[in-house]
Amino acid sequence: PHLCAAQWHLEPQPPQTAVFLCLSYTQMYGRYTQELGVYAKEEAARLRDGGVRDGGGLRRSTSVRSRAADLLEYEKDPCAKCQLCASRCQKFLISRVGEDWIFLILLGLLMALVSWVMDYAIAFCQEAQKWMYAGLDSNLLLQYIAWVTYPVVLITFSAGFTQILSPQAVGSGIPEMKTILRGVVLKEYLTFKTFVAKVIGLTCALGSGMPLGKEGPFVHVASLCAALLSKFMAALFGGIFMNELRNTEMLSAACAVGVGCCFAAPIGGVLFSIEVTSTFFAVRNYWRGFFAATFSAFIFRVLAVWNKEEETITALFKTRFRLDFPFDLQELPAFAILGIACGFGGALFVYLNRLIVECMRKQKTINKFLLRKRLVFPALVTLLISTLTFPPGFGQFMAGQLTQHESLVALFDNRTWCRQGVAEEFDYISHHHAWKHPQVNVFITLILFIIMKFWMSAVATTMPVPCGAFMPVFLIGAAFGRLVGEIMATMFPDGIHADGSVYPIVPGGYAVVGAAALSGAVTHTVSTAVIVFELTGQISHILPVMIAVILANAVAQSLQPSLYDSIIRIKKLPYLPELGMGHHEKYNIRVEDIMVRDVRFITLNSSYRDLQEMLLTGQLKTLALVESRESMILLGSIERLQLQSLLSLQLGRQRRLEYLRQLAQDNGTQDHLPSLTTDSTPSSPCTHTHSNTSTNTNARQAVRFLVSTQQIAEWEEQQLDEPVDFKNCKIDPAPFQLVEQTSLHKTHTIFSLLGLDHAYVTSMGRLVGVVSLKELRKAIEGSVTVTGVKVRPPLASFRDCGNSTSVSEVTELHKLCIRHRGLSLPREPNPPDARLFCQYNIFFF
């Protein structure tokens, strides 16, 4: 046995010394270390009083510390926190009015400021590029280098910065928020580091002029803001700001704020965030979102007025369509066709985006290269895109020098380009040469613009920088709508209306409709219609927009999942997929077909040894408590942590101390080592050290007190054989129960309604199985593949991607995900998973 207590005299930092105490237990389960930390401090204080110093322990203790830190890290692991999901119902608790309002106002204010400052910075970046480009007009090569270098530097910086500071900041953020709002805790996802990385990374990414959006990241930024504000207010005031449930409610409001202050569209923001993040929405949260989003949008626009950018508060992309006759009834078929085309386009975009990611993953050489040189991919993509948009080059045919904002303003213009020409009406934005080309007519420019932007956006959004896809898609939709509108205007130069008065067709209206339809198709939302009204400040095209959006959604939903669901699948986030409509076979699958029959349970008369075994072998977050092995009547469920503390209570410091004290009393000296018990199986070779703290003056003696491993082992064995005392254990007496006959559909509904993580399956009170989110997810995905229903196979289209075992991943978040899995793996390489998969194979194939 290794004895190190004698070295304590030289230890200069006593606080860490006591961490030694039960190394064997920290190896076994994580939680013990925390308690040890507390103990260590107490002990250290006592030792300091006694003037006890130890030198050699330092090295050891730090290694132990790092180990303990690892284990504590594990405790913070999202998977370990999944027990939160189980008690998600509690999340609807407590909402105190006053504090809420203050919080929401602060959140709105903060986000409006962030949004405005970011917009300002982005505009400045883009102006700088323009200025550089314009200043070098004598030399084309220099001009090209300036045009290209600028975005490459910005994007590379953005990618590198986020990479170093917080890889979680990469990408949109909506898929992750969806997962978080589902009740899963994603590690490191709502920290200050991520906030800084996201804000700065996003500013640089957007400043580069690449086809990227700010909407998705803004949802994440707002959530970060809300989470940090909660923490800050909790630190300041304590109380309800500590409340986990309240924070979830605030997060859902924050999502609305994110969209709201990004577009100055409060109503659309609230609706979009509901559609995108929720399955079941608590109407009482509606309020919070509306209030915060309105306040935020208000401040955002007030800042613009204050900065003399605007005369008063108006829409971001104000349109000036005529009010008296916005469109003719006979134009509606054209709008409907536009909607359907946008539906196909949206599905294609999602497919293309996924295809790019998958291609890069599957190509091992590319993959390895990209993983090694992380900044090469974004730099290359940026170089390609900026080369193609170089205005004197190919960019002249696709309005390359216009920023997203300028393009949108032009596309929403209320005059007809093909008839009235482009040049005249663009005096107010001074980019009249952008869409007008001496050799090429406006249709070709528009078509090129659409095609180029389409693949550029799909590629650009896969870059590992903070970026969204909403705005690029919105822009492409607007361009497509404008194209259709211009074609209509050419076909019917005097409008369609038959009566005397001539109402020419307004291609700008088509642009609005197209923008809403395409962005609706990509995100599978209807609320883009509302966003478009708020963005343009006109609601006159409400019916065409609604019709197009609904048709686009109908088409896109039948072909592909939404972009966010697609990313969720790519990143393999722990999310319960939606049940597709019209999957009738779901009703034939019952819980008994998918449940795990080999439930890990403990009985009322289990011994501590059973408990230990259970904890060592299983990795479920909660264990079922049944009356007895024979009756199997479910009495409740106990969290893993509870069991761990039960076990540590039985074998822990206090009991150990008592035992040792008794031992000491029995012997008096350290040399005498009596064998107490009969049983003497050797335990694992580990160090048991002990510091008797009965009196301060005794400390020195106690530290020098050595106990043989054998004696401790014997005592341990004895303790383990005792039956478990559940008195001090928190038992959830009513875990959620299902019946064997419960249909998959119903199970899905209950799981999403209550945000469950798992549910026990009982038959007349007897525990017969358990179903967790994992089983459910697999069942939903599996069943679709087999029957091959065509109605809405979004999940089916993903199955192979889900099963593909690519060695490594491009996106950082996926790596995060893997790390989580890695942390839970050491215990046991996921046996229920494999078993389950076989079960599915039997069942589904």
Next chain:
Amino acid sequence: PHLCAAQWHLEPQPPQTAVFLCLSYTQMYGRYTQELGVYAKEEAARLRDGGVRDGGGLRRSTSVRSRAADLLEYEKDPCAKCQLCASRCQKFLISRVGEDWIFLILLGLLMALVSWVMDYAIAFCQEAQKWMYAGLDSNLLLQYIAWVTYPVVLITFSAGFTQILSPQAVGSGIPEMKTILRGVVLKEYLTFKTFVAKVIGLTCALGSGMPLGKEGPFVHVASLCAALLSKFMAALFGGIFMNELRNTEMLSAACAVGVGCCFAAPIGGVLFSIEVTSTFFAVRNYWRGFFAATFSAFIFRVLAVWNKEEETITALFKTRFRLDFPFDLQELPAFAILGIACGFGGALFVYLNRLIVECMRKQKTINKFLLRKRLVFPALVTLLISTLTFPPGFGQFMAGQLTQHESLVALFDNRTWCRQGVAEEFDYISHHHAWKHPQVNVFITLILFIIMKFWMSAVATTMPVPCGAFMPVFLIGAAFGRLVGEIMATMFPDGIHADGSVYPIVPGGYAVVGAAALSGAVTHTVSTAVIVFELTGQISHILPVMIAVILANAVAQSLQPSLYDSIIRIKKLPYLPELGMGHHEKYNIRVEDIMVRDVRFITLNSSYRDLQEMLLTGQLKTLALVESRESMILLGSIERLQLQSLLSLQLGRQRRLEYLRQLAQDNGTQDHLPSLTTDSTPSSPCTHTHSNTSTNTNARQAVRFLVSTQQIAEWEEQQLDEPVDFKNCKIDPAPFQLVEQTSLHKTHTIFSLLGLDHAYVTSMGRLVGVVSLKELRKAIEGSVTVTGVKVRPPLASFRDCGNSTSVSEVTELHKLCIRHRGLSLPREPNPPDARLFCQYNIFFF
């Protein structure tokens, strides 16, 4: 013992004869009669074959029939159907795409037609009144009589018609839909009769020109449409149209359609219906609502174009505010004040409306008179209102001759009345003399209009006709906003803007804001903002509208419940009130404080006698099944009906027949009556008749076979002592369970999420109590009163009204409610209720 089997020979209608069989059982519980009916038919067919006739039985059998009918009626009772709530989760089942779309299109089409035809009829009615009034301008008295008689006749007809055809059609309909969507089945509420009564009644009521709205009733009409369409399609195609759950989903879509096609406001309609009817909203239903509402609004507006009323599809109340500078930033405080004032006004309106109903109820003499002469009240109210609005009389000071539509168009006008005068700009609606009075200026007219319309609307909406309050409130809000706008325009004749350009204030914008704010305050919704944008076709005032609506809501919600919640409380509909915000004391109340500890349960070894007793004494819809009286471990719950059929199986026809057949075999002749068993306690005096049907040819002999009551009674007793065989019984093996420590808040959330009716309270698997909706409701209401929290006491303000025991009710729906209670009373006068109340007193006072 009374023997009547010998009389069967003369019976001309054999089908009813067998109803005799077990009179004692029909007395005991209702369901038996249905089975008896089936049996009666079979038996009758056999008897007819045998040529058996009986005369004396006819009279008796009809009386039995009416009794059986009563009992069957009880079975249809909504309260009896509350077991549906328990399995509400199932309601989220099955959604087949194709059929859904067809259904929604049909629904939208139908509702658009109904809405348009109704608008047309209403316009015609109002035109007719105008024409009559104008034609008689020579004689003021005749003119007055014409002006007054017309609405009185219409309203009286409307009240009488709905009274006779379907009293359920009275009132708004939103409160009832809210209750129905909560899972409670309201009897007769979704029938064809109600549809006819509602549509015709509403048309007449609105045609009268009274300050009534069509929005609330339209929600009801759309739901009726959906329910009837479902029934129709179920009859035609069967299958999923029979699905209860699907119908609920369709009802929630129908609510959106109702609002959508009433205002041609699809987005606002969807949001309004969500806010008004749901607590937790399934985002997947969002879709259906959007689709159907858009389609409906589209068709509704297309019909207007087709009828040459409009040139193209535009908003209903199109405004023409300037787009470039809709309002100044410095006007925002005025908008905020307008919002706050509207908040107070909205609360006052709800209070006034309730006060009127309560006054009429409490005044016994008025109450009695009104109940006897139901049509007098509406006639009197109409007379009063139409007298006051008589244009040459007082009406000249309050724009009396304008209809709601005309007033709204005028109020939303984009020019300033006070500065530019009223006369000039009203040329396009030809009612320029309405707001302009030679002696009185426009402010006085507006103030009088607001005050008069305010109380008129509050009174008019209490009339027993189909009517809503949204439109009148909207109109008052618009007038109030216009007043504030005109005052602002007078104070700042050149606008507030400091810079060179002059932007005069737009009072029409204030009218829009006021309309949204007041209607939002009365209904406690934010979506009135969206409705207002869709109604006016302009979204330029989005920020003022949002700010005013949010402020108005904040004020109104802290003072009064919403109008719909108010009506729910007045009509005493079975609805779970919302937990107010900021009720901290809710967290201190636990389930153990409110649960009923005296749970009715059956054990695995209960005898049939226990079962019988349980059924006779209790009236719970489900009974708990526990392992044994000692262990009390909850195994599941059994529906009352299941137990009844178990009992009837044990004592029923089949067993009885077997016993008698055996008896007959043992004896051979009818004179010999052997005593079979040892036990011979006399049973209650009842008639036991029997017809042996073993062979057709034996019928005559069998009928004449008489069995002594004593023997039957003995056999019964013997049967009752046997232990229950649960083999053929459907047991819900996982009823919803709570724990004693569950907080009231959490309980409320779970109940509203899952639409539960009751939940068992268990402690480590042992059944310790039960909580039902009733207890929960009382706890929520009770707790507020005691602590007197000021933050949001909507429920507290109602408690006395809830407890007031007025002898009779004015509104018909309340009577319906009482009838329900009356039907469940005969069994036992609600003992748990009384007991619980005491419990509350102890707990809360």
